[in-house]
Amino acid sequence: MGTLFRRISIMVPYIWLLLLFLLPFLIVLRISVSVLEYGSPPYIPQFDLAAGWDSFIDSLGMLNLENYVFITTDALYRNAYLSSLTIASISTLLTLMIGFPLAYGMARASDGIRPILLMLVILPFWTSFLIRVYAWIGILKPEGLLNQLLLTLGLIDTPLTILNTNTAVYIGIVYSYLPFMVLPIYATLEKLDYSLIEAAQDLGCTALGAFWKITLRLAVPGIAAGCLLVFIPAVGEFVIPDLLGGSETLMIGKVLWTEFFNNGDWTVSSALAMILLFLLVVPIVLFQNAQAKATERQG
Amino acid sequence: MKSLGNVRRSFAPWAEPDSVAYIRFENVTKKFGDFVAVQNLSLDVYEREFFSLLGPSGCGKTTLLRMLAGFEEPTNGQIYLDGQPLKGVPPHKRPVNMMFQSYALFPHMSVEQNIAFGLKQEGMEKHAIGERVLQMLKLVKLEQFAKRKPHQLSGGQRQRVALARSVAKRPKLLLLDEPLGALDKKLREETQFELMDLQEELGLTFMIVTHDQEEAMTMSDRIAVMESGSIEQVGTPAEIYEAPSSRYVADFVGSVNLFEGTVETVDNETIQLNAVDGFKLEALCERPAVELPEKGITAWYSIRPEKISVSRTKPATSTNAIDGEVWDIAYLGDMTIFNVRLDSGKVIKASVLNATRIVEDPIGYDERVWLSFPANGGILLDR
Numbered sequence: 199m200g201t202l203f204r205r206i207s208i209m210v211p212y213i214w215l216l217l218l219f220l221l222p223f224l225i226v227l228r229i230s231v232s233v234l235e236y237g238s239p240p241y242i243p244q245f246d247l248a249a250g251w252d253s254f255i256d257s258l259g260m261l262n263l264e265n266y267v268f269i270t271t272d273a274l275y276r277n278a279y280l281s282s283l284t285i286a287s288i289s290t291l292l293t294l295m296i297g298f299p300l301a302y303g304m305a306r307a308s309d310g311i312r313p314i315l316l317m318l319v320i321l322p323f324w325t326s327f328l329i330r331v332y333a334w335i336g337i338l339k340p341e342g343l344l345n346q347l348l349l350t351l352g353l354i355d356t357p358l359t360i361l362n363t364n365t366a367v368y369i370g371i372v373y374s375y376l377p378f379m380v381l382p383i384y385a386t387l388e389k390l391d392y393s394l395i396e397a398a399q400d401l402g403c404t405a406l407g408a409f410w411k412i413t414l415r416l417a418v419p420g421i422a423a424g425c426l427l428v429f430i431p432a433v434g435e436f437v438i439p440d441l442l443g444g445s446e447t448l449m450i451g452k453v454l455w456t457e458f459f460n461n462g463d464w465t466v467s468s469a470l471a472m473i474l475l476f477l478l479v480v481p482i483v484l485f486q487n488a489q490a491k492a493t494e495r496q497g
Numbered sequence: 498m499k500s501l502g503n504v505r506r507s508f509a510p511w512a513e514p515d516s517v518a519y520i521r522f523e524n525v526t527k528k529f530g531d532f533v534a535v536q537n538l539s540l541d542v543y544e545r546e547f548f549s550l551l552g553p554s555g556c557g558k559t560t561l562l563r564m565l566a567g568f569e570e571p572t573n574g575q576i577y578l579d580g581q582p583l584k585g586v587p588p589h590k591r592p593v594n595m596m597f598q599s600y601a602l603f604p605h606m607s608v609e610q611n612i613a614f615g616l617k618q619e620g621m622e623k624h625a626i627g628e629r630v631l632q633m634l635k636l637v638k639l640e641q642f643a644k645r646k647p648h649q650l651s652g653g654q655r656q657r658v659a660l661a662r663s664v665a666k667r668p669k670l671l672l673l674d675e676p677l678g679a680l681d682k683k684l685r686e687e688t689q690f691e692l693m694d695l696q697e698e699l700g701l702t703f704m705i706v707t708h709d710q711e712e713a714m715t716m717s718d719r720i721a722v723m724e725s726g727s728i729e730q731v732g733t734p735a736e737i738y739e740a741p742s743s744r745y746v747a748d749f750v751g752s753v754n755l756f757e758g759t760v761e762t763v764d765n766e767t768i769q770l771n772a773v774d775g776f777k778l779e780a781l782c783e784r785p786a787v788e789l790p791e792k793g794i795t796a797w798y799s800i801r802p803e804k805i806s807v808s809r810t811k812p813a814t815s816t817n818a819i820d821g822e823v824w825d826i827a828y829l830g831d832m833t834i835f836n837v838r839l840d841s842g843k844v845i846k847a848s849v850l851n852a853t854r855i856v857e858d859p860i861g862y863d864e865r866v867w868l869s870f871p872a873n874g875g876i877l878l879d880r
Binding site for chain 1: 566567568587588589593594595597598599601603604605614615618619662663666
């Protein structure tokens, strides 16, 4: 009974992954190699499992990679990927620059106020993500709160155009993903033994040197985790560029959405999603390796 | 020649009038908010001295060490190192290194890199660093472990890496915060002697914080016994043990029996005391610095267990002798401790060296015995 129970409990995560990750993945993969057709569903399915094993083998021989070829020929997609990666990279960097000092301050705060600070970081999650992004429209639009404030203070004469630009997208991403950067960094900094920094100073390091050689170095796993947690969803981000970005904002998430809902092209959008997935698998695997090494190092 | 206890080495610059203090605390006070960690403390420590700060947790001993290292600044007063005031000098500019209680080894660096860390900061030449690191590794017998990371070492090995790292820069003053606290008893005893040898070999001044009185007694040239931010007594281990200045010190270092009494007569240097336990005590006032007590004041005669003899027969004199009932016997191997209950209800500890393997007619439980001691066996304390 014991072994049976153990087997079942081990299987639970696998079943979970199978049903909620592998199966949808295979469905999308299948659509991505199918042929576009106007109908419902809007594609000719490949790998018709109902037709039996032989036809499955047959269809392997005539795999339709046209959708992938099409994506590589159209500069729009390439630009969208590149632009997404650029926007995600810059946003990640900005989030890190804001998130690290924030996490550092939290970790060094007194025990009494630390839970309150932690609460404040988590608090935005209690409001819907969509509503929070909408709220930024109210802040950033030409007659919005920010412009009103700056005009009242006399810092500007004419309202700034922030909404519907890439700047607004950066603001939106940094704002939305900041907790994902702060929390893992905070977790590593909070564990950091302060006597290590004192020891470094005692051995001749300046305060800045000790920060660089010890604090920052030991926070690397947290920084890496935070960066990936921001970078990965930011690449495929759709809501923020759609609501805050303008015509110049080109991001793959938005392109994919347009392809799927406006053009009804399921096959190309599935292929786009597949390529995005493989683009993101690389950093994830790298990160996992680094994490495993770090765990091994720390024992 | 008479001496107070046995002396480890002939080193006593504090007794010479013209010697100059290497470390000087001058009326140092340190407050954390309302809490006074160190209260108007003055102390001189000499070059090449092995000095211990001994006291219970929260007595301010670690704060003293941290002020020397530069992690804390005194609220009031001044600290001098080799004649130079330390005020405002940041930790990295002080010629002082510290060995931390937690060892504070850098987890992302190997043993080698840990030891080399301070030397690199100094801008030492790469070749010279390698040589010094090797020398340090040899000193602490960890040559085979150079490439290991701290988490791959045992507690004792980590302690030695921490030690090697803190002496690698050849600081003139080494601060050690509970350096042996995390080691087991046997390893601790071994390491104590290693530390003493190292100190002599490198000619360093050691200042060590500990709450373990045995550790302090074993290693130190002098000990400062601290209580709530002040120094109760500074002296050699023998002075602290044999001539404590107060009941607090007597009680903190080793075990002690205290007889409270009223001073009856003071004759030359012999003092007669009427103990509350119903017997007469005779004590000698042998310290020239201490004034003879006045008649009629309350004083305490403090005597160590090993200076009390236990016998079935009544001693010849009635002073410094009292009878009681054996309450408890603890056999420790090297000695036996008798807990004897006096008629007043007080329990007195007396220890007897087990000089022979076989004891003829041993004293047992519930027997009535006589406790006696010579006048100079204990010391009279007025506080």
